[in-house]
Amino acid sequence: MNRRFRYCPYCAGAIAEESRFNAVRPVCKSCGFVQFHDPKVAVIALILHEGRVLLVQRAVDPAQGKWSLPGGYMDAGEMPLEALQRELNEEVGLTVEIGRLLDIFPMVSDRGERIGIVLAFEAGPAGSAAIPYVADDVQAAGWYRPEEIPSEIAFDSTRSLLQRWIELESGS
Ligand SMILES: [Zn+2]
Known part of the structure; x- marks a missing residue:
């Protein structure tokens, strides 16, 4: 598993796992940032x-x-x-x-x-x-x-x- 952000790198908001773009991905609850695990x-x-x-x-x-x-x-x-x-x-x-x-x-x-x-x-x-x-x-x-x-x-x-x-x- 790739390492996941615990806090948003842009706004320091809380990160939660949510379904986005056909996968469960880390998403910032405050600003909407989605962490993609690029290869x-x-x-x-x-x-x-x-x-x-x-x-x-x-x-x-x-x-x-x-x-x-x-x-x-x-x-x-x-x-x-x-x-x-x-x-x-x-x-x-x-x-x-x-x-x-x-x-x-x-x-x-x-x-x-x-x-x-x-x-x-x-x-x-x-x-x-x-x-x-x-x-x-x-x-x-x-x-x-x-x-x-x-x-x-x-x-x-x-x-x-x-x-x-x-x-x-x-x-x-
Ligand atoms: Zn954020």
Whole structure:
């Protein structure tokens, strides 16, 4: 369950659960504000270079210390490719050429609830593949061949995309 407001963020009035727009939603009794639980949207990239995939080690929860494909949440007003390039700049300082949309995954909370979607794109380095820094919510990053991939992988989306890539690489 998403977190619900207890008081109206606009007028501090009391919030009650009421039927609005075909669902029971938090509604302000004073000003009529309705809290919609909008889906979160994240973008991630399977970035490939010379038979290796770029993985980042997460510095924060969820899944601190585990490895995943780079990416992150979209901000309001961004388009997916802008968000992806921004995240890559923030995390590893890499400029990429973004290719096709590989898949759309459900974003699942620690408690197993669907809270949004993850858009996964194919990408490659636009110039140098050297990783100039790691920052933001990443503590390490590197290029990995299929047989070198760390065992501690975060997120079903990363696991699924890596598995498909490995199967393609091995020709099975
Ligand atoms: Zn209100």
